[in-house]
Amino acid sequence: MLSGEIDFILDPSPQDLVRLRATPTLKVIDGVENRTIFLGLDQFRDELPGSNVKGKNPLKDVKVRKALYQAIDIENIHKVTMRNLSQVTGALVAPQVNGWTEAVHKRHPYDLDAAKKLLAEAGYPQGFEVDFACPNNRYINDEEICQAITAMWAKAGVKAKLRTLPLVTYFPMIQRYEASIYMLGWGVPTFDSLYSLQSLVRTVGTGGDGNYNVGRYSNQRMDYLVDRVKSETDLPVRNRMLTEALQLQNDTVAHIPLHNQIIPWAMKKNIDLVHRADNRLDWRLIKVN
Numbered sequence: 001m002l003s004g005e006i007d008f009i010l011d012p013s014p015q016d017l018v019r020l021r022a023t024p025t026l027k028v029i030d031g032v033e034n035r036t037i038f039l040g041l042d043q044f045r046d047e048l049p050g051s052n053v054k055g056k057n058p059l060k061d062v063k064v065r066k067a068l069y070q071a072i073d074i075e076n077i078h079k080v081t082m083r084n085l086s087q088v089t090g091a092l093v094a095p096q097v098n099g100w101t102e103a104v105h106k107r108h109p110y111d112l113d114a115a116k117k118l119l120a121e122a123g124y125p126q127g128f129e130v131d132f133a134c135p136n137n138r139y140i141n142d143e144e145i146c147q148a149i150t151a152m153w154a155k156a157g158v159k160a161k162l163r164t165l166p167l168v169t170y171f172p173m174i175q176r177y178e179a180s181i182y183m184l185g186w187g188v189p190t191f192d193s194l195y196s197l198q199s200l201v202r203t204v205g206t207g208g209d210g211n212y213n214v215g216r217y218s219n220q221r222m223d224y225l226v227d228r229v230k231s232e233t234d235l236p237v238r239n240r241m242l243t244e245a246l247q248l249q250n251d252t253v254a255h256i257p258l259h260n261q262i263i264p265w266a267m268k269k270n271i272d273l274v275h276r277a278d279n280r281l282d283w284r285l286i287k288v289n
Helices: 014-022 062-070 074-081 112-121 142-156 167-175 194-200 220-231 235-251
Strands: 008-010 026-041 086-088 129-135 159-165 181-187 255-268
Touching: 014 026, 026 062, 026 142, 062 112, 062 142, 062 255, 074 086, 074 142, 074 255, 112 142, 129 142, 129 167, 142 159, 142 181, 159 167, 181 194, 194 220, 194 235, 220 235
Parallel strands: 129 159, 129 181
Antiparallel strands: 008 255, 026 181, 026 255, 086 255
């Protein structure tokens, strides 16, 4: 809260929102942040530490990854865990980001029976055990989201062994490739999909390639698209390649997108301002009536 002529609260706690919305002298505006919350999966190791599957890695199989995706009741998370303060998505980037389309925004549907069938087809009719790591103080309701997903996966037969950590230890841990499944949120300060694609789905390399691809996903076509986009000067061609890469991420279930965060801002009713997608206040756009 800043006091003086202008009073407002950026990013109030969810438990305070009902009271703030009911306060006659205040108004609350909700804005979609350009930060997408998703799950990453270890697609590199030949055997997952702590899993009861020995000699192979179930997460290398796209059927398993899609099963985990389709076992998540994202609308329940949206309504119950997030209290409607999320924008459900199937894309790796938010709508404000160049390369996004309605097609890449579309999710694989929640379907528990389909998830069980995919697991059986992949050779896991009874499911399997897997490590699942989440932060507990980085994203909105991060720990609660992971607890809900753990319960949903259990219905499909997948026993996720959830461990939650504070951000100071969580991020170094996942960057050491010590998590089989992990939560990550990714904002896009450039408002261009290359920023996400190069970091999250390009094969780990140099110069920023795959610097947060901690599941070590690797796809030859994806690498080609990302590398072409870096130097492509024809804007329509470049945009088509960005969208193709985002769709490829969806089709191969490189990650499991969950939602874009919605950030409420509370302020006095006489204040008008622009809710920026990067959750930053632009003082030039503030008006006091």
